[in-house]
Amino acid sequence: MKERFKIIKYFIIALLILIPGIKLFLDLQFGITLLNDDKIIYTYIAIYSILAIVLVFMMRKFSYMVITIIFLFIYIFTLYIGNGLDDRFRTSEEYISPNNENILIVNIQTSWYPSANVRFYKKVGSFFKKTIKAPKIEGEFNDDHVIRMDISWKDDNTAVISGFIVKRNKYKLEKIKENFPDKCDYEIIDNNLYLNLE
Numbered sequence: 001m002k003e004r005f006k007i008i009k010y011f012i013i014a015l016l017i018l019i020p021g022i023k024l025f026l027d028l029q030f031g032i033t034l035l036n037d038d039k040i041i042y043t044y045i046a047i048y049s050i051l052a053i054v055l056v057f058m059m060r061k062f063s064y065m066v067i068t069i070i071f072l073f074i075y076i077f078t079l080y081i082g083n084g085l086d087d088r089f090r091t092s093e094e095y096i097s098p099n100n101e102n103i104l105i106v107n108i109q110t111s112w113y114p115s116a117n118v119r120f121y122k123k124v125g126s127f128f129k130k131t132i133k134a135p136k137i138e139g140e141f142n143d144d145h146v147i148r149m150d151i152s153w154k155d156d157n158t159a160v161i162s163g164f165i166v167k168r169n170k171y172k173l174e175k176i177k178e179n180f181p182d183k184c185d186y187e188i189i190d191n192n193l194y195l196n197l198e
Contacts, residue, residue, distance in 0.1 A: 031131035032124060035105075094123065101156040102197045105129050108139075115140055118149075118165065122197045132195050133185040135176050139165040154194065161193040 026032045095104040103123035110116050119136050121129040140148055148164040166173075170188060177184045187194040 026128075031133075032128050033131070035123070035127055035129050095151050095153075095159065097153050097156040097159075097197075099156050102159075104151070104159045104195065104197065106151070120159075120161075120195055132197065133183055134193075134195060135172065137165060137169040137173070139168070157196065157198040159195045159197060161195065162191060166191050166193045 023034070091108050093106045093108070095106065097103070105121040105123055107119045107121065108116050109119075116139050117136050118139050120132040120134055122132055124130045149161055149166070150163045152160045152162070154160050166188075170191065173186070173188050173193065177186070177188065185196040187196075
């Protein structure tokens with residue numbers, strides 16, 4: 001029984017350390033993150049809570065451990081509520097290239113309505129997205145609650161963003177491109193933003 005308890009305990013500790021560590025490494029080294037970070041994090045916390053319950057019944061100590069588990073479930077519940085509220089202010093849209101080679105993810109997060117922050121990602125596989133090296137830009141919703149921008153494709157590896165959002169951020173984008181050319185996956189031509197997904 002003690003051996004089984006030790007194995008489960010070390011397994012939980014390993015999960016607790018390894019999963020966030022791997023996630024952080026992929027993000028820092030390759031700019032790769034999960035498609036939906038929130039839901040994965042909540043699932044991870046839920047699994048950890050279930051394992052903690054198993055530990056409680058194995059140890060048969062219901063004081064400190066029970067308080068810990070109650071705290072974890074309250075924490076998960078508040079996170080789910082927060083995520084539900086958050087989804088009202090954050091949306092993601094996907095745009096597929098002409099020959100289905102690439103998928104551009106446009107992440108729109110409302111700050112103060114009608115303003116919004118927009119970030120661009122490339123979809124990698126079924127569960128991951130890769131950050132496109134372009135700064136977060138500011139846009140505005142129109143009367144129909146749609147962000148003021150148009151998205152088209154030059155080819156399978158180049159998405160073209162145009163409209164008011166590019167005009168509004170043109171100076172910022174040009175300055176960043178001028179100062180950090182190696183760290184930018186985009187070009188500004190006229191009032192169009194060309195994103196390189198290659």
